[in-house]
Amino acid sequence: MKTCLVVDDSSIVRKIARRILEELDFQITEAEDGEQALEACKSAMPTAVLLDWNMPVMDGYEFLGHLRRLPGGDAPKVVFCTTENGMDHISRALHAGANEYIMKPFDKDIVAAKFQEVGLVALPE
Amino acid sequence: MTPPDYEYLRKLLKDHSGLDLSADKQYLIESRLLPLSRKCGVSGIGELVQKMKGGSASIIAQVVEAMTTNETFFFRDKVPFEHFRDTIVPELLKARAGRKSIRIWCAAGSTGQEPYSLAMSLKEMGAALAGWRIEIIATDLSQEVLEKSKSGVYSQFEVQRGLPIQLLVKYFKQNGELWQISPELRGMVQHRQLNLLHDFSQLGTFDVIFCRNVLIYFDQDTKINIFGRLAKAMEGDGFLVLGAAETVVGLTDVFKPFPDKRGLYRPSGARAASLQGAAAMPKIAVMAGR
Ligand SMILES: C[S@@+](CC[C@H](N)C(=O)[O-])C[C@H]1O[C@@H](n2cnc3c(N)ncnc32)[C@H](O)[C@@H]1O
Numbered sequence: 001m002k003t004c005l006v007v008d009d010s011s012i013v014r015k016i017a018r019r020i021l022e023e024l025d026f027q028i029t030e031a032e033d034g035e036q037a038l039e040a041c042k043s044a045m046p047t048a049v050l051l052d053w054n055m056p057v058m059d060g061y062e063f064l065g066h067l068r069r070l071p072g073g074d075a076p077k078v079v080f081c082t083t084e085n086g087m088d089h090i091s092r093a094l095h096a097g098a099n100e101y102i103m104k105p106f107d108k109d110i111v112a113a114k115f116q117e118v119g120l121v122a123l124p125e
Numbered sequence: 126m127t128p129p130d131y132e133y134l135r136k137l138l139k140d141h142s143g144l145d146l147s148a149d150k151q152y153l154i155e156s157r158l159l160p161l162s163r164k165c166g167v168s169g170i171g172e173l174v175q176k177m178k179g180g181s182a183s184i185i186a187q188v189v190e191a192m193t194t195n196e197t198f199f200f201r202d203k204v205p206f207e208h209f210r211d212t213i214v215p216e217l218l219k220a221r222a223g224r225k226s227i228r229i230w231c232a233a234g235s236t237g238q239e240p241y242s243l244a245m246s247l248k249e250m251g252a253a254l255a256g257w258r259i260e261i262i263a264t265d266l267s268q269e270v271l272e273k274s275k276s277g278v279y280s281q282f283e284v285q286r287g288l289p290i291q292l293l294v295k296y297f298k299q300n301g302e303l304w305q306i307s308p309e310l311r312g313m314v315q316h317r318q319l320n321l322l323h324d325f326s327q328l329g330t331f332d333v334i335f336c337r338n339v340l341i342y343f344d345q346d347t348k349i350n351i352f353g354r355l356a357k358a359m360e361g362d363g364f365l366v367l368g369a370a371e372t373v374v375g376l377t378d379v380f381k382p383f384p385d386k387r388g389l390y391r392p393s394g395a396r397a398a399s400l401q402g403a404a405a406m407p408k409i410a411v412m413a414g415r
Contacts, residue, residue: 085281085302086299087294087298087299090290090293090294091294094290094291094294100289100290101290102285103281103285106285109286110282110285110286113285113286113287114285116203117289117290123202123203123204
């Protein structure tokens with residue numbers, strides 16, 4: 001079973017993302033900030049992480065740095081999903097080991113396209 | 126919309142763009158032409174048709190454009206671009222080693238995502254193509270989509286469908302909510318307005334033709350006619366790439382499927398009956414009075 005950890009401090013965004021990703025056959029867990037997300041990854045590495053940038057306690061960028069240094073932490077495909085839509089943020093995220101990047105607002109087509117990009121969703125026949 | 130108006134529009138569209146509407150597509154016409162009527166300041170489709178019958182070439186062109194479907198995205202369907210990178214270009218690198226040039230035609234390039242996907246693919250191949258002269262010609266019936274293609278400017282939504290983020294970072298410049306593809310890539314693509322119903326022999330001969338998601342709108346005779354002329358516009362060892370819902374099978378034998386590569390075709394060398402019909406200006410274009 002493919003699993004996806006959805007990390008966002010907005011419960012509405014988590015709910016929308018969950019609905020879209022469940023349709024793409026992911027089993028979903030949620031976290032409200034980077035620290036919770038890191039704990040979740042320590043107990044079970046997900047297949048993918050959908051990651052907001054700006055969050056209280058620990059932001060997505062810092063989380064990603066920690067994740068990539070955990071044992072097995074290079075495995076999950078990390079897809080940023082954020083209103084930080086500037087080229088500078090995108091470049092920083094890629095350097096820190098993000099696999100894809102969604103600029104909010106997003107919809108089902110974009111999420112599906114980006115998860116195809118990282119090889120976790122098959123192309124439509 | 127009155128039945129005679131519908132029939133008039135159906136015939137006009139078929140003659141001008143090849144669009145083959147079945148008898149029950151009134152809703153489609155209404156959804157596209159009501160906004161256009163408002164834009165032109167006429168009361169509705171009836172009045173629009175009156176103006177068309179009055180011979181207003183500009184209204185006719187606008188109606189024909191409004192009825193085209195321009196949906197496209199970067200690296201659409203992925204597989205054709207894998208064929209391009211893994212099969213087409215490597216084969217041509219060998220076959221054209223003498224003249225070191227490759228000519229590529231996007232025969233319904235729409236807003237540019239397809240030709241620019243090819244341009245990016247070529248850039249990504251890097252050194253293998255150093256010293257080669259590569260031409261990409263993007264054509265479309267619609268002037269409006271060509272203008273957008275030339276500008277190379279895309280919305281945040283458009284750059285997130287099919288375009289890997291690494292390529293966005295590498296080849297685009299951000300301007301607020303919009304993204305523009307680099308001048309270098311824009312310079313790789315030439316644009317021309319062209320109706321596939323009309324003669325296109327003036328474009329010359331190509332090594333690669335992408336003709337995707339446009340023939341689906343045409344009837345069988347039109348498809349056969351276009352395949353015949355595409356074969357003439359292609360080198361004997363060239364490559365034709367069609368859309369996911371399109372095929373030559375059962376229509377013509379001037380192209381044959383490339384084994385195990387879905388959507389990829391090569392000239393068969395056959396001079397089929399359909400080619401004779403294609404030698405002159407296509408019948409449809411003559412009917413359209415152009
Ligand atoms: C659905 S788009 C396909 C774009 C791209 N090839 C792709 O596969 O994503 C179809 C395009 O065909 C163009 N078109 C329709 N009829 C045409 C004709 N008779 N000659 C040339 N282009 C035509 C439309 O303007 C539109 O931009």
